[in-house]
Amino acid sequence: MSLTLPDLGWSSFFAAQAAAHSGCTPYRLTAIHRSTLTGLSPEGECTLMTPPDQSTGTFAVGDWVLADPEHRIRHLLDRRSLLKRRAAGTGAEAQLIAANVDVLFITSSCNADFNLPRLERYLALAHQAGCYPVVVLTKADTCTDPRAYVARAEALAPFLTVLAVNALDPADLDQILSWCPSGQTGALVGSSGVGKTTLMNALTGTQEATAGIREDDAKGRHTTTARALRRMVNGGWLVDTPGMRALRLLDAGDGIDEVFQDLSDLATGCRFSDCGHDSEPGCAIQAAIAAGTLEPARLDRWRKLRREDARNSESVAEARSRDKAFGKMVRAVMRDKEGRNKG
Ligand SMILES: Nc1nc2c(ncn2[C@@H]2O[C@H](COP(=O)(O)OP(=O)(O)OP(=O)(O)O)[C@@H](O)[C@H]2O)c(=O)[nH]1
Numbered sequence: 001m002s003l004t005l006p007d008l009g010w011s012s013f014f015a016a017q018a019a020a021h022s023g024c025t026p027y028r029l030t031a032i033h034r035s036t037l038t039g040l041s042p043e044g045e046c047t048l049m050t051p052p053d054q055s056t057g058t059f060a061v062g063d064w065v066l067a068d069p070e071h072r073i074r075h076l077l078d079r080r081s082l083l084k085r086r087a088a089g090t091g092a093e094a095q096l097i098a099a100n101v102d103v104l105f106i107t108s109s110c111n112a113d114f115n116l117p118r119l120e121r122y123l124a125l126a127h128q129a130g131c132y133p134v135v136v137l138t139k140a141d142t143c144t145d146p147r148a149y150v151a152r153a154e155a156l157a158p159f160l161t162v163l164a165v166n167a168l169d170p171a172d173l174d175q176i177l178s179w180c181p182s183g184q185t186g187a188l189v190g191s192s193g194v195g196k197t198t199l200m201n202a203l204t205g206t207q208e209a210t211a212g213i214r215e216d217d218a219k220g221r222h223t224t225t226a227r228a229l230r231r232m233v234n235g236g237w238l239v240d241t242p243g244m245r246a247l248r249l250l251d252a253g254d255g256i257d258e259v260f261q262d263l264s265d266l267a268t269g270c271r272f273s274d275c276g277h278d279s280e281p282g283c284a285i286q287a288a289i290a291a292g293t294l295e296p297a298r299l300d301r302w303r304k305l306r307r308e309d310a311r312n313s314e315s316v317a318e319a320r321s322r323d324k325a326f327g328k329m330v331r332a333v334m335r336d337k338e339g340r341n342k343g
Pocket residue numbers: 138139140141142165166167168191192193194195196197198199
């Protein structure tokens with residue numbers, strides 16, 4: 001298998017950045033390990049070393065880097081897109097999930113999993129990351145009217161691409177493949193059980209169980225069993241990392257406003273700039289609800305997403321002071337209660 005740089009996703013966007021650094025070779029990162037990285041070039045795969053002052057955590061699967069002949073990374077090229085999430089634990093630090101993903105396949109199914117707020121949440125994520133969103137509704141074969149699901153999803157945003165497929169039918173896969181042609185990179189997100197593994201295997205022509213993709217085993221040893229960037233049957237690429245599975249919103253304020261453009265536009269007409277859109281006088285959003293041009297449920301979903309985003313984006317210090325303030329409040333209530341019981 002001989003690949004060219006464009007086959008790997010290289011474009012003029014990256015070439016322009018690389019032009020200033022002669023003597024370096026471009027590599028696309030296909031796996032991030034604890035202390036090294038795996039890079040792919042037309043010559044094949046090789047292990048790359050990070051610069052002395054940088055941990056591997058500053059790189060993401062899909063990144064383009066320039067390395068010297070000793071395989072030491074000299075430059076990380078600017079990204080076209082970046083998917084990240086809040087790191088596990090209490091910290092608000094971002095964990096990079098994948099870079100230079102062109103298309104985010106937002107996967108749901110034509111059954112109980114179908115959930116408009118969840119789709120909106122992933123749309124906001126795609127906008128924020130800089131990926132083109134394509135909604136893929138699986139299990140079209142199990143319901144009588146998949147068009148109805150498609151129509152509901154299409155109503156979420158103008159010009160939104162929504163596909164309905166039977167992930168088990170090879171004939172349906174071409175629809176998906178056409179959105180991520182040779183040299184382009186896609187990623188699948190969605191809830192458990194919607195058919196991501198089925199699609200991944202079918203699109204890449206493999207039978208691998210995704211459970212095998214683990215960077216470390218229980219003993220902390222290094223057992224990378226599969227590449228995190230997998231080639232599809234049409235020459236496109238799919239990111240397949242454990243982190244891709246549980247993406248949450250991080251600093252997605254702009255992305256949310258883009259998905260809820262109608263609401264953010266309306267809000268500029270509120271009398272108060274900090275309007276809570278409840279019972280404030282001159283609230284343009286409540287006026288639209290009263291006039292029947294805005295669904296109250298849509299306002300609820302917008303609020304919920306913004307709250308969730310604020311939570312996910314708050315700094316560690318903010319999280320601590322929130323917990324502290326909460327602790328204080330609890331103690332005050334307890335004291336108050338004790339006082340009353342005694343009195
Ligand atoms: N009839 C039908 N079954 C499907 C379709 N897509 C997936 N399935 C089935 O749904 C089940 C779950 O599919 P998976 O591919 O494991 O789902 P997943 O999203 O990878 O789930 P996790 O691994 O938990 O994240 C499997 O039994 C699939 O065979 C579809 O389009 N039609």
